[in-house]
Amino acid sequence: MRRIIAIAGALVLLLSGCQSDKKPAPAPVATGNLCERMLPKLAGTWKVTAALPSALAPMADSCKLTDTEAPQHMVRVSLSILPVSAAEAVRLRKVTEENFRSGHVAAKVMDGGLGEGSWTLDPVAAAPQLGFRTADRLVLIRGDSAYGSAYRSDRSTLAELRDMAKAITELPNGLPIAAPIVDPPHCAPGLAAAEKALGTKAVLRRGGTVDGTTYCQWGSATDTVLIRGGGSTSDQAGIFRQYPAPPAKAVKVGDLGWQETNGYVTYRVAKTYVDVFTTRDGQAPAVLELGRAMVVSYRR
Structure with a gap:
């Protein structure tokens, strides 16, 4: 009887040791384009839709987030396909400033507070914009609508874009990698x-x-x-x-x-x-x- 009890006790210890060694399964992480990866980390209720390409350089893949509670409240997210150096980000910020100045935009390009070359623009009438570099890629986030970024939704704020930028920099599986050539x-x-x-x-x-x-x-x-x-x-x-x-x-x-x-x-x-x-x-x-x-x- 003592031998049986001893064997049973040994089995309990063995099983408990196995259980303690078992690591918890990693939490699932989002995949897909940048908007799809951001979605689980965003406040509010959003849906992801396709977006026409940005005409800006460097060439980027774009997607759009639409607020399901206020469909005119949209955010466009663009991610450079190729890596961008810090020096290039600074140069692009200067180009951005020149473009807005020539377009007579009634707002000043400000420092984005997200590293070298980051910037913000927050016009009174048009949608806010935020550009920054993360993981050697350039990201541009801007308010959008069915009428383009020239229209500003009542819900569109620079603070919202900053929260989205934070979500992007903290993505658990990083930025999506896209094939350089998609040639229909x-x-x-x-x-x-x-x-x-x-x-x-x-x-x-x-x-x-x-x-x-x-x-x-x-x-x-x-x-x-x-x-x-x-x-x-x-x-x-x-x-x-x-x-x-x-x-x-x-x-x-x-x-x-x-x-x-x-x-x-x-x-x-x-x-x-x-x-x-x-x-x-x-x-x-x-x-x-x-x-x-x-x-x-x-x-x-």
């Missing part, structure tokens, strides 16, 4: 002209359709080229209808087209309205060439 067939006709506009190989490529607008984007380490086409209710249609307007000149592209002195092209092909532009200066001929090359993809 409808973008193929424009590749050669896009590389001419970039002045180098397009090491970054994207394309797709979001909310009825079909786009292609090509990028180098420092510049991007973007073409977008939509129907009669799209932003591109609204822009096209503002022409003719000096100093833009009529150009032969699609059924009717116009080009600004900075190279920006807007044109119509059948029932599709298209615009083309690049962040690289002095590329008006190449931008027009790209618009012509892509007519075949937009004539539908």
Whole structure:
């Protein structure tokens, strides 16, 4: 009997030792794009939707968060595809300041408080913006709406963007890594002209359709080229209808087209309205060439 009790006691000790050695299962972490990874850490109720690409350089992948309780309250999140150095972040902040100054934005670019090159912009009428660098990638967060960032939701605040930035820097599984090249067939006709506009190989490529607008984007380490086409209710249609307007000149592209002195092209092909532009200066001929090359993809 004593032997049986001793064996039973030994088994209890053995089992309890095994249990103490067992480590708790790690908590599940979010995957997917940056908005999807942020979602579990955000206050409020949000849903993730697709976003058209940002026209800014460096080229970035974008997504959108929409407040389910106030659908006009949106936040756009953009993450650079390639790493960005601290020195490059500082340079991009200066470019941002120059762009806002030339656009007569009634607000001053301020330090973002999130490391070298970070910045904030908080206009009274337009949506707030916050740019910063984390894990060697550049992140841009800005208030958004169905009418773009020029509209400011009553709920859109810089404090909210700072909370979102904190969530991004504390993501348990880090930032998403995206393939540099996503190259759908409808973008193929424009590749050669896009590389001419970039002045180098397009090491970054994207394309797709979001909310009825079909786009292609090509990028180098420092510049991007973007073409977008939509129907009669799209932003591109609204822009096209503002022409003719000096100093833009009529150009032969699609059924009717116009080009600004900075190279920006807007044109119509059948029932599709298209615009083309690049962040690289002095590329008006190449931008027009790209618009012509892509007519075949937009004539539908």
